[in-house]
Amino acid sequence: MDELMYLAPEIVVVATGLAILLAGIFLSPQSKNLLGYLATLGVLAALFLTVKSFELLTMQGFMVGYSIFSDTLNIDALSQFFKLIFLVVALIVAIAAIKYNENSDHTEEFYALMLFATFGMMIVASANDLIVLFCAFELASLATYGLAAFEKQNPRSLEAGMKYFVFGSVSAALMLFGMTFVYGATGTTSIPQIAANSGLLTSSPIGLVAVVLLIAGFGFKMALVPFHMWAPDTYQGAPSVVSSLLAAGSKKMGFVAAFRIFIVALAALQPDWQFAFTILAVVTMTFGNLVAVSQTSVKRMLAYSSLAQAGYIAMAFAVMSPLALTGGIMYALAHAFMKAGAFIAAGVVVWMVTSEKRGNLKIPDHLDNFKGLGKRMPLTAFSMMIFVFALAGIPPTAGFMAKFVLFSSTIAAGMTWLAIIAILNSALSLFYYARLVRYMYVLPPEGGKVSEPFPYAIALLVAVAGVLAMGIWPEPFVELATNAAMVLF
């Protein structure tokens, strides 16, 4: 019973999901709107419980953490920090989806899948055993395949879901194949025991095979460059609320799993994977930023910028100092706020274009539809401006603080060339972010003022509050991220 207490946030999330799924059977489409509020309440309660769990950890000292259920799950500063990220993203998505699912017949399916995906991500953050990690990873992936193809009548959404499914299941197979070799060489699936037996991995070529397969498997989820093909298509075609969940939440799941597998379990093979991640980080950020420049669809542009951001976070693996991991973990939270908000803002414009039936209807998130948004929807335009400036790393936003910690740690570790590449990339990214702001504020509007639906406005405000809070008052976030990084050393 005591052990269940530590899983209270997960239990709340999954119980809410089940309750919504059941309640949906008996409700009429109009009263199904209530389910969105129920999901929001559930996520809020889980968020509250996660924040409370930090107090429990502080009492025991952050370094220790708890191992529960025969060492298969770890409750420590790292897992709780990433649960915070997933729940914040789930909160923003749940609020925005109240409007997205308005008067839909499939509301309960959307929220149940979304909450189960969040549950899977939270378990991945805690996983201390390869079996648990793989099952939770698949739970989150399977739920999001369904969400990406949620609009069954929309060919773009179906195509996005199909591509995500094909690449996702290939990556799952690669990951599983890699895990079998880790298990075969060490004879155990428990992550601490793999770390203890890692001498067996370094002494045979099997270890190297496992590293290559695992990097490919996690690389698909993290959307690092040679494995990124699905990401732009899926983020563009999927409903905006789902893109927001994928880019902000599901991508971080890949990172936390990679933290646990590479840094803890495969620490003995560090030279091999560190070299691979250095190359991947440089290629990913450069490719993402270069291709984003020429995009005319805003969601696709955000997808490529999301690739670049994954490249920055992957720098934590390349540098591997405690400060760099702090920066990477902080960047994960900052990116969650910025990207979730930016995709929701793009979703508001898509909603405006499709409900007004004016503008570029074929590509509803086309840059032209953002013309004069500052006059048409002041709140959305202002939030979008905050998000893109944060993504470019302009103070006083979350993006600046995270980039500051990450890049300064790179220089402190003596990898100045990597820091220079990253800073040049940030400068390049400002070009396409500023272009979006020019479209929103300088070009003349093509239509009258539209007022945002209430749920969208609340979701945007939550994200803006997060971005600004992390930028203006970063101390608590730096402290939490430092404690999380200490778990890995």
Next chain:
Amino acid sequence: MIPLSFYLGLSALLFSIGLFGVMTHKSGIRLIMCIELMLNSANLNLVAFSSYTDTLNGQVFALFSIALAAAEAAIGFAIFMAIYRMHDKINLDELNLLRW
């Protein structure tokens, strides 16, 4: 007793056939079959390692992965069914609305 490397060779071969199929085939059904092949080669690996390292974790892992592979195929077929209803075929080459 058959040496472990024989099992590993067979599973590596199955995995490669699956990966090759995923990259070359255009039909959604064949694609799912190839993905199943890749997942099942991993299961073969797990069971072989489990028997040669005298631990049971691998067999438990294989059971979980069989169940997950079934769930994955179900979701995949659901998505392909929806595509079939819209396009009357599942030729993945013709799904190219999203591109740069």
